[in-house]
Amino acid sequence: MRSTEEGLQAVDQLVxxxxxxxxxxxxxxxxxxxxxxxxxxxxLLLAPASITVKDELFYGFLRPWLGQxxxxxxxxxxxxxxxxxxPAFHFDILKNYVKIFNHSSDIMHSKWRRLVAEGESRQDMxxxxxxxxxxxxxxxxxxxxxxxxxxxxxxxxxxxxxxxLVIERRGxxxxxxxxxxxxxxxxxxxxxxxxxxxxxTRTVVQERRAQLLHRGEPESHxxxxxxxxxxxxxxADFIDLLLLSKDEDGHGLTDEEIKAxxxxxxxxxxxxxxxxxxxxxxNLSQHQDYQDRCRAEVNDLLQDRKTxxxxxxxxxxxxxxxMCIKESLRLHSPVSAVTRRYTKDMTVPGGRVIPQxxxxxxxIYGTHHNPEIWPDPDVYNPMRFDPENSxxxxxxxxxxxxxxxxxxxxxxxxxxxxxxxxxxTLRRFRLTPGGVEVRRLPQLVLRAEGxxxxxxxxxxxxxxSRHIPPLLLVATFLN
Numbered sequence: 344m345r346s347t348e349e350g351l352q353a354v355d356q357l358v359x360x361x362x363x364x365x366x367x368x369x370x371x372x373x374x375x376x377x378x379x380x381x382x383x384x385x386x387l388l389l390a391p392a393s394i395t396v397k398d399e400l401f402y403g404f405l406r407p408w409l410g411q412x413x414x415x416x417x418x419x420x421x422x423x424x425x426x427x428x429x430p431a432f433h434f435d436i437l438k439n440y441v442k443i444f445n446h447s448s449d450i451m452h453s454k455w456r457r458l459v460a461e462g463e464s465r466q467d468m469x470x471x472x473x474x475x476x477x478x479x480x481x482x483x484x485x486x487x488x489x490x491x492x493x494x495x496x497x498x499x500x501x502x503x504x505x506x507x508l509v510i511e512r513r514g515x516x517x518x519x520x521x522x523x524x525x526x527x528x529x530x531x532x533x534x535x536x537x538x539x540x541x542x543x544t545r546t547v548v549q550e551r552r553a554q555l556l557h558r559g560e561p562e563s564h565x566x567x568x569x570x571x572x573x574x575x576x577x578x579a580d581f582i583d584l585l586l587l588s589k590d591e592d593g594h595g596l597t598d599e600e601i602k603a604x605x606x607x608x609x610x611x612x613x614x615x616x617x618x619x620x621x622x623x624x625x626n627l628s629q630h631q632d633y634q635d636r637c638r639a640e641v642n643d644l645l646q647d648r649k650t651x652x653x654x655x656x657x658x659x660x661x662x663x664x665x666m667c668i669k670e671s672l673r674l675h676s677p678v679s680a681v682t683r684r685y686t687k688d689m690t691v692p693g694g695r696v697i698p699q700x701x702x703x704x705x706x707i708y709g710t711h712h713n714p715e716i717w718p719d720p721d722v723y724n725p726m727r728f729d730p731e732n733s734x735x736x737x738x739x740x741x742x743x744x745x746x747x748x749x750x751x752x753x754x755x756x757x758x759x760x761x762x763x764x765x766x767x768t769l770r771r772f773r774l775t776p777g778g779v780e781v782r783r784l785p786q787l788v789l790r791a792e793g794x795x796x797x798x799x800x801x802x803x804x805x806x807x808s809r810h811i812p813p814l815l816l817v818a819t820f821l822n
Contacts, residue, residue, distance in 0.1 A: 344367075344369075346510065346785050346786055347782075347785075348782040348784070348792070350785065351679075351708065351783055351785060354379075354706065354708055354709050354712070355712055357377070357379070358379050358709045358712060358714070359714065362713070363378065363379065363380035363383050364376060364378040364379065364380065364383050364691070364695075365377055367704075370516070372516070372519075373400055373702065374701060374702070375400075375682070375703065375704050376697050376701055376702070376703050376704065377706055378691075378703060378704070378705055378706060378709075379706040379708075379709025379713055380713060380715070380716070381716060381737035382691075382737070382739075383691045383692060384710060384739055384742070384746075385737070385738070385739040385746075386689065386690070386691060387683060387691070387697075387705060388683075388705065388742070388745060388746040388749075388750075389746065389747040390683075390747065391748065392418075392421060392422060392425075392748040393418065393422075394685050394686045395417075395683055395684075395685060395748070395749055396417045396683070396684040396685065396686060397415055397416075397417060397682075397683070397684070398683070398684045398702045400702060401513070401682045401704075402414070402415055402682070404509050404512050405610075407533070408505050408509075408540065408606065408610070409603055409606050409610060410600075410603030410606070411600075412424070412603035412607040413425060413428055413604060413607060414611065423590060424596075424600070425748075425752070426590060427588045427589075427595075427596060428585070428588070428604065428752060429752065430584065431581060431588070432752055432753060432756060434755075436584065437655070437755055437756055440479075440483050440756065440759065440760075441654060441655050441658075441759060441763060442652070443479050443482045443483055444653075444759065444760045444763040445651075445653060445763060445767070446479075447475050447476075447478045447479035448764050448768070450478065450493075451471055451474075451475040451492060452767065452768065452771050452772070454471070454492060454493070455772065455799055455801075456771075456801055458799075459800070459801050460801075464799050464800065465777050465778070465796055465798050465799075466796065466797065466798075466799060467794035467795060467796050468621040468624055468625065468794075468795045468797055469617065469618075469790055469791065469795050470794060471492075472617045472764075473503075473613065473614065473617040474492045474499075476612070476613040476616045476617045476620070477489070477491055477499060477609075477613045478491050479760065480609055481609075482580075483580060483581055483756075484580060484581040484582060484605055484609060485581075485582055485605070487547070497539055498539060498540065498543045502536075502540060502609065502610070502613075504532065504533075505533065505537065505540065506614060506786075506787050508529055508532060510786045510787055511529060512524060512529065512533075518530075541602065544602045544605050544606055545598070545602050547582060548582060548586075548598050548601050548605065549598060551583065551586060552586055552598065555583075555587070581605065581608060582605060585601045585604055585605070586601065608753070611753060612753055612756065614677075614788045615677040615678060615757065615788050616677075616757045616761065618677035618788040618789050618790065619668070619672060619677045619757065619761050620760075620761055620764050620765060621791075621795050622674075622675035622789065622795070623668050623671040623761065623765050624765065624768060625675075625781070625791075625795055625797065626667070626671045626674065626675070627667060627769070627774060628775050628776050628797050629723065629776060630723060631775075633667055633723075634769060634773070634774065636663055637667055637765075637766075637769050638769045638770065640661055640662075640663050641664065641766045641769055641770045644657060644660050645770065651767060651770060651771075653762075653763050653766060653767065655759070658759060658762045658763070661762055664762065664765060664766055664769075666726070666728040666729065667725045668761050668765060669725075669728045669743075670723060670727055670728055671723070673711045673717070673727070673741055673743070674711070674720075674721070675783070676708055676711055676743050676789060677743065677789055678743070678745075678787075678788060678789075679706070679707055679708040679785045679789060680704050680705060680707055680709075681705050681745050682702055682703065682705070683702075683703045683749075684701065684702055684703070685697070685699060685703070686699060686700075687699050689703070705745075707743065708785070710739070710740065711742075716736075716737065717740070744757070770802070771801070771802055772799050772800060772802060773800040773802060774797045774798070774800075775798045775800070776798065777797045777798055778798070779796055781795065
């Protein structure tokens with residue numbers, strides 16, 4: 344199991360050889376079943392949460408960072424957290440986040456215009472887009488303006504450090520034992536980075552709870568839209584929603600539980616979405632005809648408007664752009680696999696039984712590249728997701744956000760951000776290949792070795808100046 348281009352090619356060979364699943368043994372320590380066919384993964388992902396357990400091999404290394412959060416909890420504890428968190432991802436809440444996606448995209452695009460004007464048109468998409476998604480997540484989660492797209496911070500550096508260290512630990516078998524890992528230099532670095540991230544989140548949670556106790560629910564503001572004065576509550580961010588959530592018995596989440604969920608939202612929401620956006624732009628840079636068609640769709644939608652800002656309602660008016668995004672999520676899935684254990688034997692097609700307690704690795708990458716399901720699986724073809732072409736396809740042939748009761752709770756958040764950022768980027772820039780070989784790098788999310796470099800060409804469409812920081816705006820016009 345290699346986290347390299349060759350490792351992914353080995354998965355391609357596995358899928359061609361076995362078509363649906365195979366058993367793996369990792370030395371004398373672990374055994375697992377790898378599955379890569381919709382008919383085999385469907386009964387596993389749709390299994391009740393009461394018998395589904397997150398295994399420690401793939402998820403345990405995250406626990407010191409993310410605690411007993413929704414991602415890592417099991418049983419009734421998981422069910423309670425899921426019920427409490429679901430309202431935070433309601434459409435009415437997500438609509439407000441679209442403004443933040445516009446804002447963070449404006450900042451990134453202003454920086455790109457400045458760099459292009461300075462002759463630096465070739466840029467690493469992962470570098471810029473990861474900072475942009477972190478920026479938007481910090482605003483959505485904490486209402487915190489980090490300015491991380493222009494300046495470094497200890498908190499941002501700590502998140503990047505933790506992501507890297509988790510991957511390194513998984514690949515070193517001796518570091519799987521805590522008694523060895525925490526005595527190693529890597530273990531000490533992990534503890535230090537955790538301390539930084541936890542300290543930041545804990546302070547925000549405690550301060551916000553104190554504000555709620557002192558002032559009550561988020562204070563109102565006056566909205567004069569349409570000439571009428573209306574009192575509306577301030578838009579709550581993710582922390583507010585967690586602080587105010589109550590279960591059926593009237594009990595809320597503790598500060599420690601809220602901290603764990605906020606840390607998980609930051610971990611799960613920035614890197615995965617950044618990977619998705621980066622690979623969409625890469626694929627469209629390789630196919631100028633699709634890029635032009637997406638751009639025309641966006642320009643038609645925004646013509647005659649005073650600003651480029653997209654609204655929630657606009658996202659359903661980008662059907663071809665959405666098809667291009669989905670095909671990129673198939674071809675370059677940000678998360679290559681999810682793993683599960685089950686507390687009872689699980690039956691899959693052909694009368695086969697996966698014994699209780701076995702680790703089941705659901706290969707998202709393998710399923711998305713299975714030639715039995717996707718003809719010419721390595722070809723980027725957005726028309727696969729035309730409604731007419733999708734109607735007879737298995738519901739589990741396309742699972743970038745997993746599926747079933749333990750699917751990704753933030754998938755609508757991610758898809759909204761993907762559409763906003765991709766649409767605005769194509770309206771303002773033409774993207775062409777960066778002139779270097781791209782080798783995939785499957786880590787916690789799918790990256791590219793040495794970065795994913797594309798060449799930017801500024802288009803004439805004016806960027807809205809309303810949300811751009813003054814210094815960036817001045818730099819843009821000076822250049």
